[in-house]
Amino acid sequence: MQPLTSRMDRLIGMLAEAVGEPAARAAVSAAAASCGLDANTLTAEEEQEVIARIARSPGLIGITAQLIGARLRLEVVRRRSLSEGRGAR
Secondary structure: OOOOOEEEHHHHHHHHHHOOOOHHHHHHHHHOOOOOOOOOHHHHHHHHHHHHHHOOOOHHHHHHHHHHHHHHHHHHHHHHHHHOOOOOO
């Protein structure tokens, strides 16, 4: 069984598709630190806080983070909907 990827790795992976792994790793680490969070142990709420912080950045990384933030919010809504028995139709 393959180990689960941390939320930090997931954010880095999503951002890296647009800006490359080094820039993505630096952005996630800096955003987590500026929020007073440990990037290695992010909760779902903290993950959204970190991506929201990055989304305020100028340029491609900020725009990409805005799109990722929307995707993360949709995932939360979908999980909530499924847990309430309303599933996607």
